[in-house]
Amino acid sequence: MTTPKGSKKPVTGNRFKAEKAAEQRQRQSGSRPDGVFDLDDDINGYRRKRASIDGVQKHNYDGNISFDTADKLGEEIAALRTRK
């Protein structure tokens, strides 16, 4: 079988498997060519990080609101209120 000059060789079954395996190895090793961004991989990595050691996802409090400064000030005012 001939291929036109400059075109890619047809991907045979074995070559396809080899490419997939290489891709998998690269993904597992964590190294990635510069400028390549794999959204799925990043999300899965984030999920793995969020999960506990036993793999069970713990409560995700990322969406919580907070008024920490107001709370700190409130504690001081509460202490003032209790002063008699």
Added chain:
Amino acid sequence: MADPVTVATSVSSEGWTTRDWLYLTGVVISFMSAGITVFSARMTLKRDNNSLGDSEIKIFEHITACESKLVDFNVGLKKEADKGGEGYRIDNADDMKLQFLIECVLNAYDIACQRYIDGKLDKQRFSKTYSARISKVCNSALYRPVISTSGLHHYSALSKVNSELNDPEK
């Protein structure tokens, strides 16, 4: 003996009758109306989600406005306390205003919790967004005395939701 006349042979031999065309039109209209129903259901769902989102934003704005008023007042008190030193005491009028502002904040959270209990909010989103905050409010040195000293059924939605979201035994 003649071959039995099947539907296929009758159609191919005689062509489509008016009744066939009417049947076909009915089927096409049915498919079109099914498509329109699915589409309008999707749009309704989307609109409902949007209105839920608007409602959540309004609740957050209300809570933030109340918290901001309380912080403004607390800043004034803190400045006076810093000037007055150890001998500073909050006077009665300021204490009453502080009490009122604390009640406003608690009312804002209570209203949000009532909507949560009534299922008028996305429960999962509410739980993710407010569970830790509600726990903090219910255990804060500023708010807790007001919650515990108010009437039996005051802020009951707040207490109930706090128990539901933050009680490890539930």
